Amino acid sequence: MSNFALLAHGFVTAISPMNLFACLIGGIIGILVGAMPGIGAVAGCSLLLPMTYKMNPTTGIIMLAGIYYGNMFGGAYSAILLNIPGDSSAVMTSLDGYPLTRKGKAGQALFNANISSFIGGFIGILFLTAMGPTLAKVGLKFGPAELASLVFMALTSIGWLLGDDPITCLIATGIGVLLSTIGIDQSSNHFRYTFGSMKLLAGINFIPLVIGMFGLSQVMEMLEPEDPSKQGHDYAGKLRIRDSFYSFKQFLQLLPVMVRSAILGMFVGFLPGAGGTTGAFLSYILEKKIGRHKKEMGTGVLEGVSASEAANNAAAAGAFVPLLALGIPGSSTTAVLLGGLQAWGLKPGPLLYEQEAEFVWGMTASMYIGNIMCVIAGILVIPILMRILKVPKKILAPIIIGVCVIGSYSVGNSIFDVEVMIIAGIAAYYMKKCGYPMAPIVLAFVLGPIFELKARQALEISNCNLLIFVQKPISAVFLGITVILCLAPVVMNIVKKAKAKKA
């Protein structure tokens, strides 16, 4: 039977009333936890996992998968409206989403985020259906050396591609990498920057850091005295749901962006340990290099939102490839799902496709349905979300602060995380005043440890022979691209100057 015939069988499983209901509930919970800063897909899934033990495994995973991709939809909302990414993979969404809100185009940004998420998710699931096990084999080609080079390429691009001033960007990237090294280093057993503190042993948690840097610092900016020359928080002016939709022509213009971002995001999603944040970031960079509006990226264009959202949804689908085909999780959320598979008595591994066909295909089919449910729910909540913009600052600010505190506390039930959030918020506020962008810090914080671990593994394998990075063809290609990316601006400058001289 071909994959699509099996998928048709899967749809029979997926549209049983119980499974449809699980899918709807999962999607809605996912959107909610995604929109709440602090509670991401990992927390959402692990909190609900014990509830599903008593369910039929297929129903259980349908619900949890719903939470996972619903979360990718929801993460965009607070990123667009408040400049607070609800989840790490939505950091890139805020770069263009929030400026759109300031331009009074919040509705369009939200609508576009939903549509892009849908298209991205759809393409991701399509790949999963058509060639899941094949893709898993491609993913295996990426060993430590290849991944180290891929992440190295992303890390070096941060400085050049985000923000206006490469110097501040590079400094911000450096700060992000340094913050990520705090704690006990698992492979060498050294304590780094812990200053004898027990609390710093486990390092700084990502979520409190992001909430502080984006959420709290945003509230502080909100509370600054009104600048009469600016419009202030009045960009909610005329809020009509009709203004949110864009024309079919506009959709067709954005579609290529969504498709190429989705394919890239999907690809990064199924690589071991790379994840949706990296996927969204690389897609955004791609758009900034080759897109129609590459010059305006970051100032509030729909392409920026599309690139990020299509990619992170496709990456979420991509993370299921190694989970289903090999029983190996591709992201921290799928690691939780793996725990679920074992608790339900299924044996994740290469035989899952054969032995538990009903389970695998039922779940895949439900992802199509869930994706449609999420996009409908997402569009329906736009008018309600838009009202947030009408809430006066003096009411909104304390609420956001409350959400920030609860969000960071809930990560590990620890007051230390709240302290981290507050310090990060205050530091970020002053750094922003001095012209330092925040996104590079966050991205470097995510990418730095992956790079370190993978580079170290590669060197341990090769007995510290650096040539391993160029001897492996895939790795060599990434390094080549990195060199070109770094040298291109310099060469362009020289060429420009030479031309100017001639003229």
Next chain:
Amino acid sequence: MKRILVLALVLLSAMTFVFANASGESTYPSQSIELVIPASAGGGSDIMGRLLIEIIQDLKLTNQTIVPVNKGGGSGSVGQAYVNSKSDPNYTIFTINDGHTVGGNKAGTIPKDNFTMLASVGVDNVLFVTKADSPYQTYEQALEASKANPMKLTVGCADDIDKVCVYNINTETGAQFNTVYFNSAGEIATAILGGHIEFGMFNPSECAGLVEGGQLKAIATMAEKRLGAPFADAPSFVEMGFKDLVYYFSRGMLAGAGMSREAQLWWSDAFAKVCASEKWQNYCNQNGIENRYMNCDDYRTFYLENEKMLLETAKKAGAL
């Protein structure tokens, strides 16, 4: 007059508190208990911790609620630091395994007189695994190859215990395997399947699916005897003539330093009932764990001896 009344009320309430406490002492436990899981939610340790709570409640061993608290990070040391911060040692217990024992010693979170031992709940096996179609189909072949190419063949390790095992394998069998650290067993499996490394150390539950699926192959076990299917083909090191090369990954329950003897005995007894339950036996079967209960005193002797051995080897292996 009013002041005296208030004072009397305060005194009265204070007295009831004292009495309540006193009467509570006689029937342990008299308040809710925290079970700290030094791992993040959703992983293998978390599932095990929550299952223990579920069984205690199914068996109705106490009317008090047991609250799971996840404190992941630092190889168990973050959870241990949290336990140490509790003022009443009688109402916080936590799960421990050999990896966390080493982690705690590394981070300095083991109290001066050590924790209070409650019970051993099982031991996990450790397997030496390679790719199914690898050129090393037996341990002897792997050994020969590693002698011919010292430090060229790599074993993936997910924690210090794996490194200790490889160190022991190297010293006992004369092999010269290189080790590489990975974040999880899943990452080791990916690296083996992709041909980036040759071998890996796994617990049975971490590789059962891939071994049954014909992708990975276990070529040796650290247990004394062979394990059941799908690992029945893997001989033990003892069988191969290395009679000292035996290791079991122990899993147990501890409480903070200074727990009362009464509370300790209560838990020791409670876990005896848990380990005798069908649900626990099923869990052990499913996850390749050997259900091996020890009461608090036997476990204490075992624990201290085991800890000493682990630390000595970890030091030699460069993992401490």
